Each structure stands twice: as C-alpha cells, then as structure tokens.
Amino acid sequence: MATTTLPPSAAPPLAETVLEFPDNYLLIDLCGEYDRNLTDIEERLAVQILRRGNQLSVLGDPDSRARAAEILQALYNRLESGKGVEPADIEREVRMGPAAEPAADPGGEEQIEMFQGGPVExxxxxxxxxxxxxxxxxxxxxxxxxxxxxxxxxxxxxxxxxxxxxxxxxxxxxxxxxxxxxxxxxxxxxxxxxxxxxxxxxxxxxxxxxxxxxxxxxxxxxxxxxxxxxxxxxxxxxxxxxxxxxxxxxxxxxxxxxxxxxxxxxxxxxxxxxxxxxxxxxxxxxxxxxxxxxxxxxxxxxxxxxxxxxxxxxxxxxxxxxxxxxxxxxxxxxxx
Known part of the structure; x- marks a missing residue:
C-alpha cells in the first residue's frame, strides 16, 4: 500500500488566538516603537504575534498563547486607564501570572497569598x-x-x-x-x-x-x-x-x-x-x-x-x- 508524504508547505498551520482592540491609537502604543513590545512578549513566551489591522494574532502552543493573550489584554487595559507601557510593565505582567510559584521560607511554608484584588500601587x-x-x-x-x-x-x-x-x-x-x-x-x-x-x-x-x-x-x-x-x-x-x-x-x-x-x-x-x-x-x-x-x-x-x-x-x-x-x-x- 502506497503512502503519501506531505511536502513541508502542506504541514498543518499553527493554532492561533485572535484578539481585537477597538482603539487603534492605543494599539499602536501597545505594540510599541517598531513593535518592540510585541517582540519582547514573543521572546519571553516563545510565541509569534502578527498584527492585522486592529487585531493581534498569537500563534504557538495552547498554554503560551493563552498567557500571551492575557498579558496583551492586561497591557491594553493599562493603556485604557491612562497609563503607559514600559519594558518593566511587560516584565511585571509576565512574572505575575497565575502560574507563578509562591516563594517559601527555609522550612518550606508558603509565604505568599495569591491576592485577587487587582494591582497593588x-x-x-x-x-x-x-x-x-x-x-x-x-x-x-x-x-x-x-x-x-x-x-x-x-x-x-x-x-x-x-x-x-x-x-x-x-x-x-x-x-x-x-x-x-x-x-x-x-x-x-x-x-x-x-x-x-x-x-x-x-x-x-x-x-x-x-x-x-x-x-x-x-x-x-x-x-x-x-x-x-x-x-x-x-x-x-x-x-x-x-x-x-x-x-x-x-x-x-x-x-x-x-x-x-x-x-x-x-x-x-x-x-x-x-x-x-x-x-x-x-x-x-x-x-x-x-x-x-x-x-x-x-x-x-x-x-x-x-x-x-x-x-x-x-x-x-x-x-x-x-x-x-x-x-x-x-x-x-x-x-x-
């Protein structure tokens, strides 16, 4: 029985998560100069982010896609509240994800409660x-x-x-x-x-x-x-x-x-x-x-x-x- 091998071009496309942002001006700030903010998130989470009009498509494995989408939405919400987005803000969002491990004392007891009341300022x-x-x-x-x-x-x-x-x-x-x-x-x-x-x-x-x-x-x-x-x-x-x-x-x-x-x-x-x-x-x-x-x-x-x-x-x-x-x-x- 003959088998058919698909050429590389026929490989299944990467799954993607599509985010839509209504304000194009805020989207420009979200992407950063020369898309440096998107590049930063791509490198940190091993995803690919494509911009199409007022949409951002995130490609990668399911967990990374979901995390990148959370970060992009959180940063956009920050811009909507009148704040800027700096590299430190991206770093904070990446570090403070829901999957972050709590620190422990030498005895092994958890010392951090995961607070649900929003950002601390x-x-x-x-x-x-x-x-x-x-x-x-x-x-x-x-x-x-x-x-x-x-x-x-x-x-x-x-x-x-x-x-x-x-x-x-x-x-x-x-x-x-x-x-x-x-x-x-x-x-x-x-x-x-x-x-x-x-x-x-x-x-x-x-x-x-x-x-x-x-x-x-x-x-x-x-x-x-x-x-x-x-x-x-x-x-x-x-x-x-x-x-x-x-x-x-x-x-x-x-x-x-x-x-x-x-x-x-x-x-x-x-x-x-x-x-x-x-x-x-x-x-x-x-x-x-x-x-x-x-x-x-x-x-x-x-x-x-x-x-x-x-x-x-x-x-x-x-x-x-x-x-x-x-x-x-x-x-x-x-x-x-």
Missing part, C-alpha cells in the same frame, strides 16, 4: 510604584496590613525600595508624622579607616542607599526640607538607643549586620501608631566572625507571633539587571 510624590513579582505584591500588602514586617532575601529584590515607597505614601496620607530610615554602619568586607568630616560626613557613605531610594520618591528640595525639619531622619542603628518612635514609619535596612542586642534594642523602639519594617539578606553578613546576626535570631524568636509578617524573596524576584539573578543563583548553587 504605591503613590509617591514623583512616581507610581507597582510591584513586579508576586512576592513583591505580597510584601507591599503586608507592609500596609502589619505594624511589624520583615523582608528577607537576596540583593535586588526591592525590599528596601518598596518599604521606603510605602513609608512615603503613608507620610503623604497623614498616617504617620515622620519617616525614620536606619541601617548598621558596618563595612562590607574592607576597612575604610577614619573618615573625614563631622558626624554626618562620617555616616553618610553608609546611609547612601537610603538617600537614593528616598530621592526616587520625593523631589530633591522637598526631601531636603523634610530632613531639615526632622520629619525624615536617616541615621545609623546606634543612634536609635533610648528613643521611642511614635507615629513613625521606621525602616531598618541591612538588618543581617545588626547584632542580637542591637536588633532587640531596635525592635523595642516601636511606639504608638508606628510601623516598622526590617529588611535583610542572610547571605551578606559582614559581622565579625563569631558574632551572631540579629536578623537570624529575630526570625527564629518572632516567627509565630501574630501580626508580625515574614516575607521571603528568591533570585526569581530580582528586578535589577537580569545578570544579577544569574549571579545570585551561581553563588547559591556553589554554597549548596
């Missing part, structure tokens, strides 16, 4: 900040919901950045009267010796990451005025002793470099009407050998106290350059 004086991963979304919600929250994970996952954004938001809304940002003045593996200048000059190099985050959310003159009036304070951890921090939004950054006694001292500064956020990275402890990290002790001792939230990040939540995630994964694999 933080309004500041200079910009609108939106979480880019499910872990970040859960973290931001916990900052609004809890008086004491921990954010633990590798560099570049937005722990401090988002905490400062929430602090600025709460300050603007009148929920707190001041913002206090602190971190231990610990050198990262090298001795800098005595630094010149007055006390502010000596500690400012250690505090610079906090200044950077703050300047992203407030105009420079306004930030300077608020710091002059002590409504915003940026100070080393050692300066917190003896204070009661009432109606303040307090952030302790690089908490893995606080000793156990310093951590206890800081946590007990919490006053009426205040919020406190502790951020740190277990893998970047710069304390002298033999000195235990206060972050690890706080995690062990406070984990089961109600109204204290612990939020965990992994390399999948890194939102800096893509190479940062790869570098973190390489070091983690080597340690394992």
């Amino acid at each position: 933080i309004k500041t004086r200079k910009k609108l900040v939106e979480p880019r991963t499910d872990a970040q979304k859960a973290y931001v919600k916990s900052l609004f919901d809890n008086e004491l929250a921990f954010g633990i994970g590798p560099a570049g996952t937005g722990k401090t950045y988002l905490a400062v954004a929430v602090g600025v938001n709460m300050f603007m809304q009148g929920q707190v009267d001041r913002i206090i940002l602190s971190r231990p003045a610990v050198e990262a593996g090298e001795k800098l010796g005595y630094l010149p200048g007055d006390m502010k000059d000596k500690v400012d190099p250690y505090m610079q990451p906090l200044y950077d985050a703050l300047n992203d959310f407030l105009p420079g003159k306004q930030a300077a005025k608020l710091m002059e009036e002590k409504q915003i304070e940026i100070a080393p951890l050692a300066f917190m002793r003896g204070r009661t921090l009432s109606r303040a939004f307090v952030v302790l950054d690089e908490a893995q470099n606080a000793t156990t006694m310093q951590m206890k001292m800081f946590l007990t500064r919490l006053g009426e009407g205040s919020r406190m956020v502790i951020t740190g990275d277990r893998s970047q402890v710069d304390l002298p050998r033999g000195v235990s990290s206060g972050l690890a002790d706080a995690e062990r001792l406070l984990k089961h106290i109600p109204k204290i939230s612990f939020n965990y990040f992994t390399s999948k939540d890194v939102v800096r350059h893509p190479l940062v995630a790869a570098i973190i994964e390489a070091y983690d694999a080597d340690e394992a």
Whole structure:
C-alpha cells in the first residue's frame, strides 16, 4: 500500500488566538516603537504575534498563547486607564501570572497569598510604584496590613525600595508624622579607616542607599526640607538607643549586620501608631566572625507571633539587571 508524504508547505498551520482592540491609537502604543513590545512578549513566551489591522494574532502552543493573550489584554487595559507601557510593565505582567510559584521560607511554608484584588500601587510624590513579582505584591500588602514586617532575601529584590515607597505614601496620607530610615554602619568586607568630616560626613557613605531610594520618591528640595525639619531622619542603628518612635514609619535596612542586642534594642523602639519594617539578606553578613546576626535570631524568636509578617524573596524576584539573578543563583548553587 502506497503512502503519501506531505511536502513541508502542506504541514498543518499553527493554532492561533485572535484578539481585537477597538482603539487603534492605543494599539499602536501597545505594540510599541517598531513593535518592540510585541517582540519582547514573543521572546519571553516563545510565541509569534502578527498584527492585522486592529487585531493581534498569537500563534504557538495552547498554554503560551493563552498567557500571551492575557498579558496583551492586561497591557491594553493599562493603556485604557491612562497609563503607559514600559519594558518593566511587560516584565511585571509576565512574572505575575497565575502560574507563578509562591516563594517559601527555609522550612518550606508558603509565604505568599495569591491576592485577587487587582494591582497593588504605591503613590509617591514623583512616581507610581507597582510591584513586579508576586512576592513583591505580597510584601507591599503586608507592609500596609502589619505594624511589624520583615523582608528577607537576596540583593535586588526591592525590599528596601518598596518599604521606603510605602513609608512615603503613608507620610503623604497623614498616617504617620515622620519617616525614620536606619541601617548598621558596618563595612562590607574592607576597612575604610577614619573618615573625614563631622558626624554626618562620617555616616553618610553608609546611609547612601537610603538617600537614593528616598530621592526616587520625593523631589530633591522637598526631601531636603523634610530632613531639615526632622520629619525624615536617616541615621545609623546606634543612634536609635533610648528613643521611642511614635507615629513613625521606621525602616531598618541591612538588618543581617545588626547584632542580637542591637536588633532587640531596635525592635523595642516601636511606639504608638508606628510601623516598622526590617529588611535583610542572610547571605551578606559582614559581622565579625563569631558574632551572631540579629536578623537570624529575630526570625527564629518572632516567627509565630501574630501580626508580625515574614516575607521571603528568591533570585526569581530580582528586578535589577537580569545578570544579577544569574549571579545570585551561581553563588547559591556553589554554597549548596
């Protein structure tokens, strides 16, 4: 019995999903300059997107097609609401899909609830900040919901950045009267010796990451005025002793470099009407050998106290350059 082989041109066509967008002007913005937004989605999801008039046809396997269609519709809805579409928005939509895996703590417990209430947004004086991963979304919600929250994970996952954004938001809304940002003045593996200048000059190099985050959310003159009036304070951890921090939004950054006694001292500064956020990275402890990290002790001792939230990040939540995630994964694999 003879068999007939179909030539390549007779192969069955790829299945497609067709999306129709009524506003051609918004569709142009959705596609991006030279269709760069479509190209980005194609590369991330291994699909092909064709434009025909006011329609987009998505070709590929069923799961990828469905996911690409969800992302395109979400981005179009964003444009309809008056917002723009940037590469970061595409990255956020890809990362925050329904199939995203929740982060877990070392004990294996899930730490992220999949929220169904729509996007989470933080309004500041200079910009609108939106979480880019499910872990970040859960973290931001916990900052609004809890008086004491921990954010633990590798560099570049937005722990401090988002905490400062929430602090600025709460300050603007009148929920707190001041913002206090602190971190231990610990050198990262090298001795800098005595630094010149007055006390502010000596500690400012250690505090610079906090200044950077703050300047992203407030105009420079306004930030300077608020710091002059002590409504915003940026100070080393050692300066917190003896204070009661009432109606303040307090952030302790690089908490893995606080000793156990310093951590206890800081946590007990919490006053009426205040919020406190502790951020740190277990893998970047710069304390002298033999000195235990206060972050690890706080995690062990406070984990089961109600109204204290612990939020965990992994390399999948890194939102800096893509190479940062790869570098973190390489070091983690080597340690394992």
